[in-house]
Amino acid sequence: MGISAVWWREFKVxxxxxxxxxxxxxxxxMWLFLFGSGVGASLSVGSINYRDxxxxxxxxxxxxxxxxxxxLYVIWDRKLDVLKAVLVAPVTRISxxxxxxxxxxxxVIMQVAILFxxxxxxxxxxxxxxxxxLLILMVTSIALVAVGLSLGSLMESLEGFQxxxxxxxxxxxxxxxxxxxxxxxxxxxxxxxxxxxxLSYTVDGVRGAxxxxxxxxxxxxxxxxxVFAAVMLSIGCILFSRMK
Amino acid sequence: xxxxxxRNLTKTFGKIQAVRGIDLDIEKGEIFGLLGPNGAxxxxxxxxxxxxxxxxxxxxxIAGFDIARQPTQVRRNVGIVFQxxxxxxxxxxxxxxxxxxxxxGIPSSVRKNLIEQMLELVDLKGRADDLTKTxxxxxxxxxxxxxxxxxxxxxxxxxxxxxxxxxxxxxxxWEYIRKMAAKEQTTVMLTTHYMEEAQAVCDRIGIIDAGRxxxxxxxxxxxDSLGGDIVEVxxxxxxxxxxxxxxxxxxxxxxxxxxxxxxxxxxLHLAEVLSIIPDVVSVQMRKPTLNDVFIKLTGRDIREDxxxxxxGWVEAAARFNQRGR
Numbered sequence: 001m002g003i004s005a006v007w008w009r010e011f012k013v014x015x016x017x018x019x020x021x022x023x024x025x026x027x028x029x030m031w032l033f034l035f036g037s038g039v040g041a042s043l044s045v046g047s048i049n050y051r052d053x054x055x056x057x058x059x060x061x062x063x064x065x066x067x068x069x070x071x072l073y074v075i076w077d078r079k080l081d082v083l084k085a086v087l088v089a090p091v092t093r094i095s096x097x098x099x100x101x102x103x104x105x106x107x108v109i110m111q112v113a114i115l116f117x118x119x120x121x122x123x124x125x126x127x128x129x130x131x132x133x134l135l136i137l138m139v140t141s142i143a144l145v146a147v148g149l150s151l152g153s154l155m156e157s158l159e160g161f162q163x164x165x166x167x168x169x170x171x172x173x174x175x176x177x178x179x180x181x182x183x184x185x186x187x188x189x190x191x192x193x194x195x196x197x198x199l200s201y202t203v204d205g206v207r208g209a210x211x212x213x214x215x216x217x218x219x220x221x222x223x224x225x226x227v228f229a230a231v232m233l234s235i236g237c238i239l240f241s242r243m244k
Numbered sequence: 245x246x247x248x249x250x251r252n253l254t255k256t257f258g259k260i261q262a263v264r265g266i267d268l269d270i271e272k273g274e275i276f277g278l279l280g281p282n283g284a285x286x287x288x289x290x291x292x293x294x295x296x297x298x299x300x301x302x303x304x305x306i307a308g309f310d311i312a313r314q315p316t317q318v319r320r321n322v323g324i325v326f327q328x329x330x331x332x333x334x335x336x337x338x339x340x341x342x343x344x345x346x347x348x349g350i351p352s353s354v355r356k357n358l359i360e361q362m363l364e365l366v367d368l369k370g371r372a373d374d375l376t377k378t379x380x381x382x383x384x385x386x387x388x389x390x391x392x393x394x395x396x397x398x399x400x401x402x403x404x405x406x407x408x409x410x411x412x413x414x415x416x417x418w419e420y421i422r423k424m425a426a427k428e429q430t431t432v433m434l435t436t437h438y439m440e441e442a443q444a445v446c447d448r449i450g451i452i453d454a455g456r457x458x459x460x461x462x463x464x465x466x467x468d469s470l471g472g473d474i475v476e477v478x479x480x481x482x483x484x485x486x487x488x489x490x491x492x493x494x495x496x497x498x499x500x501x502x503x504x505x506x507x508x509x510x511x512l513h514l515a516e517v518l519s520i521i522p523d524v525v526s527v528q529m530r531k532p533t534l535n536d537v538f539i540k541l542t543g544r545d546i547r548e549d550x551x552x553x554x555x556g557w558v559e560a561a562a563r564f565n566q567r568g569r
Contacts, residue, residue, distance in 0.1 A: 012334075
């Protein structure tokens with residue numbers, strides 16, 4: 001009951017703000033065509049053009065930014081007392097939390113779906129791998145909305161937003177191997193950090209599904225990110241229940 | 245059994261005793277006003293009755309459900325209009341009600357009709373599909389009232405429902421509150437700073453100060469307890485003792501510049517009183533109000549605290565308007 005109500009609300013809001021949908025589409029496209037084509041002009045990874053090579057990474061980037069920031073918006077909801085009316089309803093905190101998680105995941109996956117519609121622009125991408133890629137991206141999104149909600153429930157104001165952006169979101173992105181191949185050529189410290197980042201397994205999984213190049217089998221990647229999601233959901237449940 | 249019942253309801257925040265043992269019995273259909281200055285414990289009391297604040301000790305029940313042990317049933321039976329606006333401004337008026345209906349598990353078969361009825365009751369049908377951020381303060385309050393009553397609660401809590409509204413809108417908001425409470429047979433518990441409004445709307449009033457109920461009765465009885473009318477006489481040397489001994493005078497108080505006499509039927513006895521006071525400069529006679537009751541009981545004017553709270557509301561309203569995403 002609470003889950004579907006909150007989910008419904010997030011969905012309404014998502015549709016209402018069409019400019020946000022457009023923005024969420026334009027930014028990855030700029031990465032792919034302005035950055036990817038530029039670097040791709042003089043660089044490819046194996047036989048894959050650089051622009052195509054970072055397509056899975058940019059999908060993951062959309063999921064990282066979209067999910068974490070969606071979760072962090074709970075600060076704004078609280079500041080404006082919008083959540084107050086929801087929190088006195090006869091539904092549990094946990095169902096509100098899961099409603100938010102599903103709402104965020106739905107938003108993000110719809111953004112990703114738009115990016116998938118343009119996958120024909122990337123010749124190396126195998127369209128049959130899209131369902132697999134969607135699956136792992138969905139689990140990743142669930143994990144990261146939970147991260148955003150957890151951080152949001154701890155923070156009093158949006159002033160911490162920049163800090164989260166600098167110390168959580170960007171490191172998660174840069175250390176996921178979204179923009180470069182993860183192999184023995186990486187400096188050891190960097191390779192170590194990348195392996196420690198759960199999002200690296202998302203990038204690897206999507207890359208395997210769409211480009212056929214991966215370090216680990218798909219099920220391993222999916223398992224790692226599922227465990228990560230389970231841990232984050234548990235932490236999120238606890239923090240959200242305690243939130244004032 | 246009373247629809248709202250509390251026994252020794254208490255809340256302490258650290259060392260601060262916000263609510264110190266409140267006993268209430270409020271009957272079905274009653275409009276009950278909780279009056280008191282800022283920090284008296286009004287909002288905390290309502291918070292405990294709505295199960296958002298956990299009581300430190302004591303008991304409370306709404307419609308027979310215990311606030312500590314059966315919070316979900318209690319929540320189903322209460323509607324709340326908060327002091328600060330809590331509408332979802334990215335949603336339209338109708339969508340706000342739809343969200344509420346879903347959260348309270350109102351079956352989809354009756355949802356649509358119920359929402360239409362409520363919109364009509366608060367005269368918002370024409371604006372139902374506009375985003376609530378385009379609503380005026382009075383419209384927002386009305387929609388919040390409709391939302392609070394949508395799930396047909398046994399009790400509706402209104403925390404300062406007219407704070408920050410202009411006088412005309414305030415009067416209309418009270419009209420809606422009365423109309424809706426009567427139609428739905430809802431018990432209403434409200435807090436307000438506006439004494440005249442409480443006097444006009446409430447069946448009974450509890451005056452709360454420093455976490456305790458210090459008086460509880462109908463507005464008429466509370467006012468009668470002051471001992472009749474108030475006569476203020478400005479004179480240089482009033483014979484205090486002689487006036488006090490008059491049979492119809494209930495109390496005499498010397499203020500900075502005037503003598504304040506409480507007496508029964510002032511219109512009959514005023515001439516006699518004035519005849520024994522030499523050199524009268526000016527006289528004023530008035531019916532006492534709830535504010536006089538409050539001053540007598542606490543020694544303070546409730547309005548001294550009201551100003552800063554109004555500021556808080558304006559600030560909240562400004563935040564409300566900034567909403568975007």
